[in-house]
Amino acid sequence: MISVLSVITATVVGLMVGVEFAVAFVVNPIVLRLPVGASLEARAHGGRMLGRAMPFWYIGSLILVAALTALAWGTPSAAASLVAAALLAVSIIMSVALLVPINNRSVTWTAEDHPADWREQHQRWDRLHYARVAILVAALVLVLVAVAR
Numbered sequence: 001m002i003s004v005l006s007v008i009t010a011t012v013v014g015l016m017v018g019v020e021f022a023v024a025f026v027v028n029p030i031v032l033r034l035p036v037g038a039s040l041e042a043r044a045h046g047g048r049m050l051g052r053a054m055p056f057w058y059i060g061s062l063i064l065v066a067a068l069t070a071l072a073w074g075t076p077s078a079a080a081s082l083v084a085a086a087l088l089a090v091s092i093i094m095s096v097a098l099l100v101p102i103n104n105r106s107v108t109w110t111a112e113d114h115p116a117d118w119r120e121q122h123q124r125w126d127r128l129h130y131a132r133v134a135i136l137v138a139a140l141v142l143v144l145v146a147v148a149r
Contacts, residue, residue: 001071001078002068002071003069005064005071006068006146006147007147008064009058009061009064009065009067009068009143009147010072010144010147012057012060012061012142013061013064013065013084013088013139013140014062014143014144016054016057016058016136017063017133017136017137017139017140019050020129020132020133020136021133021136021137023046023050023129023134024126024129024130027046028043028048028107028122028126028129031043031046032119032122032123032126034041036111036118037110037111037121040106040109040110040111040114040118041110041111043106043109043122044106044107044108044109044110047103047106047107048107050089051100051103051104051107054095058088058091058092058095058132060094062085062088062089062092065081065085065088065139065143066085067083068081068143068146069081069082069084069085069146070145072146075149076149077146077147077149078144078146080142080143080145080146080149081142081143081146083142084138084139084140084142084143084146085135085139087135087138087139087142088136088139091132091135091139094128094131094132094135095132098127098128099125099132102121102122102124102125102128103125105121106121106122106125121130131149
């Protein structure tokens with residue numbers, strides 16, 4: 001049972017981290033350099049699409065890591081998976097408190113109707129997202145350490 005859970009957990013968390021990494025270091029830098037209208041439309045579409053999927057993915061990842069921690073309790077793997085779960089919880093809190101409010105505003109912006117500081121708000125979201133990605137990468141490494149033991 002723990003072997004199956006380990007593979008599922010590592011896969012789900014790894015894919016989530018990969019998506020967030022790609023958004024941070026590939027997609028958003030490209031989109032930010034587009035003309036205003038195209039940039040706003042691309043970010044709004046991405047924000048709506050990922051805004052629907054990521055809450056389930058984040059919570060699901062946390063649940064899987066918590067289950068892995070519970071099953072591994074009393075083994076050397078438990079500490080790594082427990083810290084990974086804590087980091088995932090921090091990333092969820094950070095998302096809800098800091099990133100979601102910016103995202104919720106930006107999904108409504110259009111080329112004709114957007115604030116003057118739209119680039120600064122997107123850049124603030126990006127900086128916060130970089131920090132979240134660092135937390136997620138650390139969580140993934142700990143998950144991988146836990147499942148490798």
